[in-house]
Amino acid sequence: VTFGVDLDRLADYTAGLLDGTPQADEVAELIATRSDWAHAYAALADAERAVRVDLAGLGSQQIAMPPDVVARLDAALDEARARPQLTVISGEGAGRRTPGSAARARRRRQAWVAAAAAGVLALGGFGVTVLADMFSGRADETAATSGGPAVAQRGADALGGREPAAQPEAADSGPPRFTTSGMNYWPTDIASESFLSAPPAGGMAPGPSPSFSTGRKDVDEAQVPPPLRGLAADPGAMDACLRQVAAGYGGRPSVVDLARFQNEPALIIVLVDPAGRPVRVVVSGPACGQPGSGADVRFTTPVS
Amino acid sequence: VRADAGDSDEALLRAHTAGDPDAFGELVRRHRDRLWAVALRTLGDREDAADAVQDALLSAYRSAGRFRGDSAVTTWLHRIVVNACLDRVRRRQARPTVPLPETWNAPAAPAPDRDVALDVRSALAQLSADQRAALVLVDIHGYGVSEAAEILGVAEGTVKSRCARGRARLAVMLGYLRTGNPTSGGRVPSGSLPTDSGTEDGS
Numbered sequence: 001v002t003f004g005v006d007l008d009r010l011a012d013y014t015a016g017l018l019d020g021t022p023q024a025d026e027v028a029e030l031i032a033t034r035s036d037w038a039h040a041y042a043a044l045a046d047a048e049r050a051v052r053v054d055l056a057g058l059g060s061q062q063i064a065m066p067p068d069v070v071a072r073l074d075a076a077l078d079e080a081r082a083r084p085q086l087t088v089i090s091g092e093g094a095g096r097r098t099p100g101s102a103a104r105a106r107r108r109r110q111a112w113v114a115a116a117a118a119g120v121l122a123l124g125g126f127g128v129t130v131l132a133d134m135f136s137g138r139a140d141e142t143a144a145t146s147g148g149p150a151v152a153q154r155g156a157d158a159l160g161g162r163e164p165a166a167q168p169e170a171a172d173s174g175p176p177r178f179t180t181s182g183m184n185y186w187p188t189d190i191a192s193e194s195f196l197s198a199p200p201a202g203g204m205a206p207g208p209s210p211s212f213s214t215g216r217k218d219v220d221e222a223q224v225p226p227p228l229r230g231l232a233a234d235p236g237a238m239d240a241c242l243r244q245v246a247a248g249y250g251g252r253p254s255v256v257d258l259a260r261f262q263n264e265p266a267l268i269i270v271l272v273d274p275a276g277r278p279v280r281v282v283v284s285g286p287a288c289g290q291p292g293s294g295a296d297v298r299f300t301t302p303v304s
Numbered sequence: 305v306r307a308d309a310g311d312s313d314e315a316l317l318r319a320h321t322a323g324d325p326d327a328f329g330e331l332v333r334r335h336r337d338r339l340w341a342v343a344l345r346t347l348g349d350r351e352d353a354a355d356a357v358q359d360a361l362l363s364a365y366r367s368a369g370r371f372r373g374d375s376a377v378t379t380w381l382h383r384i385v386v387n388a389c390l391d392r393v394r395r396r397q398a399r400p401t402v403p404l405p406e407t408w409n410a411p412a413a414p415a416p417d418r419d420v421a422l423d424v425r426s427a428l429a430q431l432s433a434d435q436r437a438a439l440v441l442v443d444i445h446g447y448g449v450s451e452a453a454e455i456l457g458v459a460e461g462t463v464k465s466r467c468a469r470g471r472a473r474l475a476v477m478l479g480y481l482r483t484g485n486p487t488s489g490g491r492v493p494s495g496s497l498p499t500d501s502g503t504e505d506g507s
Contacts, residue, residue: 008469011469012465012468052471054424055474062341073336073354077328
Protein backbone atom coordinates (compact mmCIF):
# COMPACT_ATOMS: atom_id res chain seq x y z
CA VAL A 1 0.00 0.00 0.00
CA THR A 2 1.17 3.49 -0.72
CA PHE A 3 -0.27 5.48 2.15
CA GLY A 4 1.22 6.07 5.52
CA VAL A 5 -0.80 3.68 7.61
CA ASP A 6 -1.58 0.15 6.57
CA LEU A 7 -5.21 0.09 7.58
CA ASP A 8 -5.65 -3.65 7.22
CA ARG A 9 -2.66 -4.39 9.42
CA LEU A 10 -3.79 -1.91 11.98
CA ALA A 11 -7.29 -3.36 11.99
CA ASP A 12 -5.95 -6.88 12.46
CA TYR A 13 -3.69 -5.62 15.24
CA THR A 14 -6.48 -3.78 16.99
CA ALA A 15 -8.69 -6.86 16.78
CA GLY A 16 -5.99 -8.93 18.43
CA LEU A 17 -5.49 -11.09 15.38
CA LEU A 18 -1.74 -10.53 15.34
CA ASP A 19 -1.20 -11.37 18.98
CA GLY A 20 1.84 -13.51 19.53
CA THR A 21 3.22 -12.93 16.06
CA PRO A 22 6.20 -10.87 14.93
CA GLN A 23 3.79 -8.66 13.01
CA ALA A 24 2.28 -7.53 16.28
CA ASP A 25 5.66 -6.30 17.45
CA GLU A 26 6.17 -4.48 14.16
CA VAL A 27 2.84 -2.70 14.40
CA ALA A 28 3.48 -1.83 18.04
CA GLU A 29 6.78 -0.31 17.02
CA LEU A 30 5.11 1.76 14.31
CA ILE A 31 2.52 3.02 16.76
CA ALA A 32 5.23 3.95 19.23
CA THR A 33 7.42 5.75 16.76
CA ARG A 34 5.15 7.28 14.13
CA SER A 35 2.53 9.89 14.79
CA ASP A 36 0.28 8.87 11.92
CA TRP A 37 0.11 5.31 13.19
CA ALA A 38 -0.36 6.53 16.75
CA HIS A 39 -3.25 8.80 15.75
CA ALA A 40 -4.88 6.10 13.69
CA TYR A 41 -4.54 3.55 16.45
CA ALA A 42 -5.98 5.91 19.02
CA ALA A 43 -8.94 6.71 16.79
CA LEU A 44 -9.72 3.30 15.45
CA ALA A 45 -11.37 1.73 18.48
CA ASP A 46 -13.94 4.51 18.81
CA ALA A 47 -14.47 4.61 15.08
CA GLU A 48 -15.08 0.87 14.98
CA ARG A 49 -17.67 1.17 17.69
CA ALA A 50 -19.47 3.85 15.73
CA VAL A 51 -19.45 1.67 12.64
CA ARG A 52 -20.89 -1.24 14.60
CA VAL A 53 -23.72 0.97 15.79
CA ASP A 54 -24.46 2.04 12.23
CA LEU A 55 -24.44 -1.54 10.97
CA ALA A 56 -26.65 -2.71 13.81
CA GLY A 57 -29.01 0.08 12.86
CA LEU A 58 -29.28 -1.35 9.38
CA GLY A 59 -29.97 -4.75 10.87
CA SER A 60 -32.84 -3.38 12.90
CA GLN A 61 -34.69 -2.54 9.70
CA GLN A 62 -36.82 -5.52 8.77
CA ILE A 63 -36.70 -6.50 5.13
CA ALA A 64 -39.34 -8.82 3.72
CA MET A 65 -39.01 -10.59 0.42
CA PRO A 66 -41.09 -8.57 -2.06
CA PRO A 67 -44.26 -10.24 -3.35
CA ASP A 68 -43.01 -10.42 -6.92
CA VAL A 69 -39.84 -12.19 -5.80
CA VAL A 70 -41.91 -14.55 -3.67
CA ALA A 71 -44.11 -15.34 -6.66
CA ARG A 72 -41.13 -15.92 -8.89
CA LEU A 73 -39.48 -18.19 -6.34
CA ASP A 74 -42.67 -20.15 -5.79
CA ALA A 75 -43.00 -20.62 -9.53
CA ALA A 76 -39.44 -21.89 -9.81
CA LEU A 77 -39.97 -24.36 -6.98
CA ASP A 78 -43.25 -25.47 -8.51
CA GLU A 79 -41.42 -26.13 -11.72
CA ALA A 80 -38.77 -28.07 -9.85
CA ARG A 81 -41.49 -30.21 -8.29
CA ALA A 82 -43.07 -30.79 -11.66
CA ARG A 83 -39.81 -31.73 -13.34
CA PRO A 84 -38.07 -34.37 -11.26
CA GLN A 85 -34.44 -35.02 -11.76
CA LEU A 86 -33.13 -37.37 -14.37
CA THR A 87 -30.58 -39.88 -13.26
CA VAL A 88 -27.81 -41.24 -15.42
CA ILE A 89 -26.75 -44.54 -13.98
CA SER A 90 -23.47 -46.14 -14.88
CA GLY A 91 -22.64 -49.73 -14.15
CA GLU A 92 -25.22 -52.36 -13.45
CA GLY A 93 -27.98 -49.88 -13.05
CA ALA A 94 -27.78 -48.60 -16.58
CA GLY A 95 -31.02 -48.54 -18.40
CA ARG A 96 -33.17 -49.73 -15.53
CA ARG A 97 -35.18 -48.12 -12.80
CA THR A 98 -33.73 -49.08 -9.49
CA PRO A 99 -36.15 -51.46 -7.86
CA GLY A 100 -35.68 -50.90 -4.16
CA SER A 101 -33.99 -48.80 -1.60
CA ALA A 102 -31.09 -51.19 -0.90
CA ALA A 103 -30.28 -51.65 -4.52
CA ARG A 104 -30.75 -47.96 -5.07
CA ALA A 105 -28.32 -47.10 -2.31
CA ARG A 106 -25.74 -49.49 -3.71
CA ARG A 107 -26.06 -48.17 -7.19
CA ARG A 108 -26.02 -44.58 -6.09
CA ARG A 109 -22.48 -45.12 -4.92
CA GLN A 110 -21.61 -46.16 -8.44
CA ALA A 111 -23.47 -43.48 -10.26
CA TRP A 112 -23.04 -39.98 -11.38
CA VAL A 113 -26.51 -38.66 -11.06
CA ALA A 114 -26.82 -36.09 -13.76
CA ALA A 115 -29.77 -33.84 -13.25
CA ALA A 116 -28.99 -32.07 -16.45
CA ALA A 117 -32.03 -33.44 -18.16
CA ALA A 118 -31.52 -31.23 -21.15
CA GLY A 119 -27.79 -31.19 -21.21
CA VAL A 120 -26.63 -34.75 -21.65
CA LEU A 121 -24.78 -35.50 -24.85
CA ALA A 122 -22.86 -38.47 -26.03
CA LEU A 123 -19.86 -37.75 -28.17
CA GLY A 124 -17.24 -39.70 -30.09
CA GLY A 125 -13.43 -40.21 -30.17
CA PHE A 126 -13.49 -40.59 -26.58
CA GLY A 127 -16.81 -39.82 -28.06
CA VAL A 128 -16.17 -36.23 -28.93
CA THR A 129 -17.72 -35.05 -32.14
CA VAL A 130 -20.12 -32.27 -31.41
CA LEU A 131 -20.44 -29.91 -28.55
CA ALA A 132 -21.53 -26.76 -30.23
CA ASP A 133 -25.21 -27.42 -29.76
CA MET A 134 -24.78 -27.19 -26.05
CA PHE A 135 -24.17 -23.52 -26.41
CA SER A 136 -26.90 -22.72 -28.81
CA GLY A 137 -29.66 -23.70 -26.46
CA ARG A 138 -30.39 -26.79 -28.49
CA ALA A 139 -28.76 -29.36 -26.25
CA ASP A 140 -32.11 -30.73 -25.28
CA GLU A 141 -32.83 -31.47 -28.89
CA THR A 142 -29.53 -33.16 -29.59
CA ALA A 143 -29.28 -36.90 -29.48
CA ALA A 144 -26.18 -39.03 -29.55
CA THR A 145 -24.06 -38.03 -32.47
CA SER A 146 -21.42 -40.65 -32.98
CA GLY A 147 -23.00 -43.95 -32.39
CA GLY A 148 -22.74 -43.57 -28.64
CA PRO A 149 -25.57 -45.15 -26.75
CA ALA A 150 -26.51 -42.31 -24.47
CA VAL A 151 -29.40 -40.15 -25.37
CA ALA A 152 -30.49 -36.67 -24.72
CA GLN A 153 -33.93 -36.59 -23.26
CA ARG A 154 -36.26 -33.66 -23.23
CA GLY A 155 -37.63 -33.03 -19.82
CA ALA A 156 -38.30 -35.47 -17.10
CA ASP A 157 -42.01 -35.21 -16.76
CA ALA A 158 -42.59 -38.45 -18.56
CA LEU A 159 -40.76 -40.29 -15.85
CA GLY A 160 -43.30 -39.26 -13.30
CA GLY A 161 -42.91 -39.04 -9.57
CA ARG A 162 -40.03 -37.67 -7.59
CA GLU A 163 -37.95 -40.80 -7.57
CA PRO A 164 -34.89 -40.41 -9.76
CA ALA A 165 -34.99 -42.87 -12.58
CA ALA A 166 -32.27 -44.36 -14.69
CA GLN A 167 -31.80 -42.74 -18.03
CA PRO A 168 -32.36 -45.28 -20.76
CA GLU A 169 -29.43 -46.54 -22.71
CA ALA A 170 -26.72 -45.04 -20.56
CA ALA A 171 -23.92 -47.57 -20.93
CA ASP A 172 -20.51 -47.89 -19.38
CA SER A 173 -18.57 -48.53 -22.54
CA GLY A 174 -19.88 -45.52 -24.37
CA PRO A 175 -18.47 -42.07 -24.82
CA PRO A 176 -18.44 -39.55 -22.02
CA ARG A 177 -21.47 -37.55 -21.18
CA PHE A 178 -21.17 -33.81 -21.04
CA THR A 179 -23.09 -31.67 -18.66
CA THR A 180 -23.20 -27.98 -17.95
CA SER A 181 -24.31 -27.86 -14.38
CA GLY A 182 -23.33 -24.28 -13.66
CA MET A 183 -21.67 -25.54 -10.50
CA ASN A 184 -18.74 -24.07 -8.67
CA TYR A 185 -16.98 -27.01 -7.06
CA TRP A 186 -14.54 -27.03 -4.16
CA PRO A 187 -12.04 -29.72 -3.16
CA THR A 188 -14.09 -30.74 -0.16
CA ASP A 189 -17.11 -31.19 -2.39
CA ILE A 190 -15.36 -33.44 -4.82
CA ALA A 191 -13.61 -35.43 -2.11
CA SER A 192 -16.83 -35.93 -0.20
CA GLU A 193 -18.45 -39.30 -0.03
CA SER A 194 -21.63 -37.92 -1.44
CA PHE A 195 -20.10 -36.36 -4.52
CA LEU A 196 -20.96 -39.17 -6.89
CA SER A 197 -24.30 -39.89 -5.39
CA ALA A 198 -25.91 -36.56 -5.94
CA PRO A 199 -26.84 -34.43 -8.87
CA PRO A 200 -24.22 -31.98 -9.97
CA ALA A 201 -26.86 -29.47 -10.92
CA GLY A 202 -28.23 -29.48 -7.43
CA GLY A 203 -25.04 -29.90 -5.70
CA MET A 204 -22.23 -28.54 -3.72
CA ALA A 205 -22.58 -24.93 -4.60
CA PRO A 206 -25.42 -23.04 -6.09
CA GLY A 207 -25.74 -22.63 -9.79
CA PRO A 208 -28.37 -22.63 -12.45
CA SER A 209 -29.41 -25.93 -13.87
CA PRO A 210 -29.99 -26.51 -17.52
CA SER A 211 -32.98 -28.58 -16.59
CA PHE A 212 -34.88 -25.51 -15.59
CA SER A 213 -36.08 -22.65 -17.69
CA THR A 214 -37.25 -19.97 -15.37
CA GLY A 215 -37.14 -17.12 -17.79
CA ARG A 216 -33.89 -15.75 -16.50
CA LYS A 217 -31.91 -14.05 -19.12
CA ASP A 218 -28.51 -15.11 -17.86
CA VAL A 219 -28.94 -18.85 -17.54
CA ASP A 220 -27.43 -19.83 -20.87
CA GLU A 221 -24.48 -17.54 -20.42
CA ALA A 222 -23.83 -18.74 -16.93
CA GLN A 223 -23.94 -22.42 -17.73
CA VAL A 224 -20.69 -22.61 -19.61
CA PRO A 225 -17.75 -20.51 -18.53
CA PRO A 226 -16.53 -18.65 -21.63
CA PRO A 227 -12.92 -19.83 -21.28
CA LEU A 228 -14.16 -23.38 -21.81
CA ARG A 229 -16.19 -22.66 -24.92
CA GLY A 230 -13.28 -22.87 -27.32
CA LEU A 231 -12.23 -26.20 -25.92
CA ALA A 232 -15.75 -27.52 -25.88
CA ALA A 233 -16.53 -26.40 -29.40
CA ASP A 234 -13.48 -28.14 -30.83
CA PRO A 235 -13.97 -31.91 -30.79
CA GLY A 236 -10.31 -32.51 -31.53
CA ALA A 237 -9.20 -30.35 -28.64
CA MET A 238 -11.64 -31.99 -26.26
CA ASP A 239 -10.56 -35.40 -27.42
CA ALA A 240 -6.90 -34.45 -26.84
CA CYS A 241 -7.76 -33.22 -23.37
CA LEU A 242 -9.57 -36.37 -22.36
CA ARG A 243 -6.78 -38.51 -23.76
CA GLN A 244 -4.29 -36.60 -21.62
CA VAL A 245 -6.41 -37.14 -18.55
CA ALA A 246 -6.88 -40.83 -19.26
CA ALA A 247 -3.18 -41.25 -19.99
CA GLY A 248 -2.28 -39.64 -16.73
CA TYR A 249 -4.61 -41.53 -14.45
CA GLY A 250 -5.99 -44.50 -16.32
CA GLY A 251 -9.64 -45.22 -16.59
CA ARG A 252 -12.15 -43.90 -19.05
CA PRO A 253 -13.80 -40.48 -18.92
CA SER A 254 -17.42 -41.13 -18.15
CA VAL A 255 -18.87 -37.75 -17.33
CA VAL A 256 -17.50 -34.29 -18.03
CA ASP A 257 -19.06 -31.29 -16.37
CA LEU A 258 -18.11 -27.97 -17.95
CA ALA A 259 -18.30 -25.96 -14.80
CA ARG A 260 -16.03 -24.15 -12.37
CA PHE A 261 -13.64 -25.22 -9.66
CA GLN A 262 -12.80 -22.79 -6.90
CA ASN A 263 -14.32 -20.04 -9.02
CA GLU A 264 -12.18 -20.86 -12.06
CA PRO A 265 -13.52 -22.44 -15.24
CA ALA A 266 -12.76 -26.14 -15.20
CA LEU A 267 -13.72 -29.53 -16.53
CA ILE A 268 -14.83 -31.91 -13.81
CA ILE A 269 -14.05 -35.33 -15.24
CA VAL A 270 -15.13 -38.63 -13.72
CA LEU A 271 -12.96 -41.60 -14.68
CA VAL A 272 -14.46 -45.06 -14.49
CA ASP A 273 -12.93 -48.54 -14.55
CA PRO A 274 -13.80 -51.15 -17.18
CA ALA A 275 -16.80 -52.19 -15.12
CA GLY A 276 -18.09 -48.65 -15.19
CA ARG A 277 -17.36 -47.91 -11.55
CA PRO A 278 -16.10 -44.40 -10.80
CA VAL A 279 -12.48 -44.55 -9.72
CA ARG A 280 -11.22 -40.97 -9.83
CA VAL A 281 -12.29 -37.39 -10.35
CA VAL A 282 -9.93 -35.09 -12.23
CA VAL A 283 -10.37 -31.32 -12.46
CA SER A 284 -8.72 -29.83 -15.55
CA GLY A 285 -8.35 -26.23 -16.58
CA PRO A 286 -9.08 -24.64 -19.96
CA ALA A 287 -5.58 -25.44 -21.25
CA CYS A 288 -6.22 -29.16 -20.97
CA GLY A 289 -4.91 -30.96 -24.03
CA GLN A 290 -3.05 -28.01 -25.43
CA PRO A 291 0.57 -28.61 -26.43
CA GLY A 292 2.79 -28.32 -23.40
CA SER A 293 -0.09 -28.16 -20.95
CA GLY A 294 -0.83 -31.81 -20.53
CA ALA A 295 -4.13 -32.29 -18.79
CA ASP A 296 -3.85 -28.90 -17.01
CA VAL A 297 -4.83 -30.66 -13.81
CA ARG A 298 -6.04 -28.42 -11.00
CA PHE A 299 -7.18 -31.12 -8.61
CA THR A 300 -7.71 -34.83 -8.49
CA THR A 301 -8.91 -37.35 -5.98
CA PRO A 302 -9.58 -41.04 -6.06
CA VAL A 303 -13.11 -42.23 -5.51
CA SER A 304 -13.27 -44.55 -2.57
CA VAL B 305 -45.16 -38.81 6.16
CA ARG B 306 -46.32 -35.27 5.61
CA ALA B 307 -44.87 -32.37 7.48
CA ASP B 308 -46.82 -29.45 8.82
CA ALA B 309 -46.01 -25.91 9.77
CA GLY B 310 -45.26 -26.87 13.35
CA ASP B 311 -42.43 -29.19 12.44
CA SER B 312 -38.80 -28.34 13.01
CA ASP B 313 -36.61 -27.33 10.10
CA GLU B 314 -34.90 -30.69 10.25
CA ALA B 315 -38.23 -32.52 10.14
CA LEU B 316 -39.31 -30.48 7.16
CA LEU B 317 -36.12 -31.27 5.32
CA ARG B 318 -36.48 -34.96 6.11
CA ALA B 319 -40.06 -34.86 4.89
CA HIS B 320 -38.94 -33.19 1.68
CA THR B 321 -36.33 -35.84 0.97
CA ALA B 322 -38.93 -38.49 1.79
CA GLY B 323 -41.20 -37.11 -0.89
CA ASP B 324 -43.47 -34.63 0.85
CA PRO B 325 -44.19 -32.11 -1.92
CA ASP B 326 -45.03 -29.30 0.48
CA ALA B 327 -42.26 -29.57 3.04
CA PHE B 328 -39.60 -27.60 1.22
CA GLY B 329 -42.07 -24.82 0.46
CA GLU B 330 -42.83 -24.50 4.15
CA LEU B 331 -39.12 -24.36 4.92
CA VAL B 332 -38.71 -21.58 2.37
CA ARG B 333 -41.66 -19.64 3.73
CA ARG B 334 -40.13 -19.85 7.16
CA HIS B 335 -36.75 -18.42 6.22
CA ARG B 336 -37.16 -16.54 2.98
CA ASP B 337 -37.30 -13.04 4.45
CA ARG B 338 -34.05 -13.47 6.34
CA LEU B 339 -32.36 -15.12 3.37
CA TRP B 340 -33.60 -12.33 1.18
CA ALA B 341 -32.27 -9.67 3.52
CA VAL B 342 -28.85 -11.30 3.62
CA ALA B 343 -28.76 -11.60 -0.17
CA LEU B 344 -29.95 -8.06 -0.74
CA ARG B 345 -27.43 -6.59 1.67
CA THR B 346 -24.62 -8.71 0.32
CA LEU B 347 -25.31 -7.91 -3.31
CA GLY B 348 -26.87 -4.48 -3.03
CA ASP B 349 -28.96 -5.11 -6.11
CA ARG B 350 -32.53 -6.32 -6.08
CA GLU B 351 -32.45 -8.31 -9.30
CA ASP B 352 -29.14 -9.94 -8.50
CA ALA B 353 -30.44 -10.84 -5.06
CA ALA B 354 -33.58 -12.36 -6.53
CA ASP B 355 -31.53 -14.45 -8.95
CA ALA B 356 -29.11 -15.53 -6.26
CA VAL B 357 -31.83 -16.57 -3.83
CA GLN B 358 -33.67 -18.45 -6.53
CA ASP B 359 -30.52 -20.26 -7.66
CA ALA B 360 -29.63 -21.09 -4.11
CA LEU B 361 -33.01 -22.40 -3.06
CA LEU B 362 -33.35 -24.50 -6.19
CA SER B 363 -29.93 -25.91 -5.42
CA ALA B 364 -30.97 -26.61 -1.85
CA TYR B 365 -34.19 -28.21 -3.08
CA ARG B 366 -32.24 -30.68 -5.16
CA SER B 367 -29.34 -31.34 -2.82
CA ALA B 368 -31.37 -31.69 0.37
CA GLY B 369 -30.61 -35.39 0.44
CA ARG B 370 -27.01 -34.59 1.15
CA PHE B 371 -27.72 -32.51 4.22
CA ARG B 372 -26.25 -34.54 7.04
CA GLY B 373 -27.21 -32.45 9.99
CA ASP B 374 -23.72 -31.20 10.75
CA SER B 375 -25.16 -27.73 11.09
CA ALA B 376 -28.57 -26.21 11.57
CA VAL B 377 -30.78 -26.22 8.51
CA THR B 378 -30.91 -22.45 8.56
CA THR B 379 -27.11 -22.29 8.60
CA TRP B 380 -27.01 -24.64 5.64
CA LEU B 381 -29.55 -22.50 3.76
CA HIS B 382 -27.66 -19.32 4.55
CA ARG B 383 -24.45 -20.88 3.37
CA ILE B 384 -25.95 -21.79 0.02
CA VAL B 385 -27.47 -18.34 -0.39
CA VAL B 386 -24.31 -16.48 0.61
CA ASN B 387 -22.21 -18.61 -1.71
CA ALA B 388 -24.63 -17.88 -4.53
CA CYS B 389 -24.26 -14.18 -3.79
CA LEU B 390 -20.47 -14.31 -3.68
CA ASP B 391 -20.32 -16.35 -6.88
CA ARG B 392 -22.49 -13.74 -8.53
CA VAL B 393 -20.28 -10.90 -7.32
CA ARG B 394 -17.17 -12.64 -8.55
CA ARG B 395 -18.76 -13.14 -11.93
CA ARG B 396 -19.75 -9.52 -12.02
CA GLN B 397 -16.18 -8.46 -11.24
CA ALA B 398 -17.07 -4.84 -10.86
CA ARG B 399 -16.48 -3.14 -7.59
CA PRO B 400 -16.57 0.60 -7.10
CA THR B 401 -13.74 1.89 -5.00
CA VAL B 402 -12.88 4.83 -2.83
CA PRO B 403 -9.62 6.49 -1.89
CA LEU B 404 -7.70 5.67 1.23
CA PRO B 405 -6.25 8.51 3.23
CA GLU B 406 -2.69 9.58 2.98
CA THR B 407 -2.58 10.66 6.59
CA TRP B 408 -4.71 10.31 9.67
CA ASN B 409 -6.21 12.97 11.86
CA ALA B 410 -8.29 12.81 14.94
CA PRO B 411 -11.74 11.27 14.51
CA ALA B 412 -14.48 13.60 13.52
CA ALA B 413 -18.16 13.39 14.17
CA PRO B 414 -20.18 12.62 11.07
CA ALA B 415 -22.04 15.45 9.46
CA PRO B 416 -25.37 15.80 11.22
CA ASP B 417 -27.50 16.08 8.12
CA ARG B 418 -26.43 12.93 6.41
CA ASP B 419 -28.75 10.01 5.90
CA VAL B 420 -26.91 7.47 8.00
CA ALA B 421 -28.56 4.39 6.60
CA LEU B 422 -28.03 5.51 3.03
CA ASP B 423 -24.40 6.34 3.69
CA VAL B 424 -23.81 3.03 5.41
CA ARG B 425 -25.36 1.11 2.55
CA SER B 426 -23.31 3.07 0.03
CA ALA B 427 -20.14 2.48 1.98
CA LEU B 428 -20.89 -1.22 2.40
CA ALA B 429 -21.31 -1.51 -1.34
CA GLN B 430 -17.75 -0.33 -1.78
CA LEU B 431 -16.18 -3.01 0.34
CA SER B 432 -14.92 -6.23 -1.12
CA ALA B 433 -17.62 -8.86 -1.36
CA ASP B 434 -15.91 -11.04 1.23
CA GLN B 435 -15.68 -8.24 3.79
CA ARG B 436 -19.22 -7.15 3.06
CA ALA B 437 -20.60 -10.68 3.48
CA ALA B 438 -18.84 -11.06 6.81
CA LEU B 439 -20.15 -7.75 8.09
CA VAL B 440 -23.66 -8.46 6.84
CA LEU B 441 -23.73 -11.69 8.79
CA VAL B 442 -21.97 -10.59 11.97
CA ASP B 443 -22.71 -6.90 12.48
CA ILE B 444 -25.99 -6.51 10.63
CA HIS B 445 -27.71 -9.85 11.18
CA GLY B 446 -26.08 -10.67 14.47
CA TYR B 447 -24.60 -14.05 13.72
CA GLY B 448 -21.76 -15.17 15.91
CA VAL B 449 -18.33 -15.39 14.39
CA SER B 450 -18.44 -19.17 14.60
CA GLU B 451 -21.70 -19.50 12.69
CA ALA B 452 -20.65 -16.87 10.18
CA ALA B 453 -17.49 -18.86 9.58
CA GLU B 454 -19.57 -21.94 8.98
CA ILE B 455 -21.83 -20.10 6.58
CA LEU B 456 -18.92 -18.58 4.69
CA GLY B 457 -16.86 -21.76 4.75
CA VAL B 458 -13.78 -20.07 6.20
CA ALA B 459 -11.90 -20.07 9.50
CA GLU B 460 -13.19 -17.98 12.37
CA GLY B 461 -10.01 -15.91 12.26
CA THR B 462 -10.74 -15.07 8.67
CA VAL B 463 -14.18 -13.81 9.60
CA LYS B 464 -12.69 -11.71 12.40
CA SER B 465 -10.12 -10.25 10.05
CA ARG B 466 -12.64 -9.50 7.34
CA CYS B 467 -14.89 -7.81 9.86
CA ALA B 468 -12.07 -5.80 11.43
CA ARG B 469 -10.72 -4.65 8.10
CA GLY B 470 -14.17 -3.95 6.74
CA ARG B 471 -15.12 -1.88 9.77
CA ALA B 472 -11.89 0.11 9.51
CA ARG B 473 -12.59 0.91 5.88
CA LEU B 474 -16.16 1.83 6.66
CA ALA B 475 -14.89 4.07 9.43
CA VAL B 476 -12.88 6.00 6.87
CA MET B 477 -15.68 6.13 4.34
CA LEU B 478 -18.23 7.24 6.92
CA GLY B 479 -15.97 9.92 8.33
CA TYR B 480 -15.35 8.40 11.73
CA LEU B 481 -11.69 8.33 10.84
CA ARG B 482 -11.00 11.52 9.01
CA THR B 483 -8.18 12.02 6.63
CA GLY B 484 -6.19 15.09 5.76
CA ASN B 485 -8.42 15.51 2.75
CA PRO B 486 -11.01 18.10 3.74
CA THR B 487 -13.54 16.85 1.20
CA SER B 488 -13.78 13.37 2.57
CA GLY B 489 -15.07 13.90 6.07
CA GLY B 490 -18.53 12.65 6.78
CA ARG B 491 -19.28 11.47 3.29
CA VAL B 492 -18.51 8.51 1.17
CA PRO B 493 -15.81 9.73 -1.15
CA SER B 494 -15.16 8.56 -4.65
CA GLY B 495 -11.94 7.43 -6.17
CA SER B 496 -9.92 4.33 -5.68
CA LEU B 497 -9.27 2.23 -2.64
CA PRO B 498 -6.47 -0.27 -2.72
CA THR B 499 -7.73 -3.78 -3.07
CA ASP B 500 -7.58 -5.99 -0.05
CA SER B 501 -4.07 -6.77 0.98
CA GLY B 502 -2.71 -9.43 3.21
CA THR B 503 -3.94 -12.91 3.73
CA GLU B 504 -6.98 -12.29 5.89
CA ASP B 505 -6.39 -15.79 7.10
CA GLY B 506 -6.27 -14.60 10.62
CA SER B 507 -5.94 -18.10 11.92
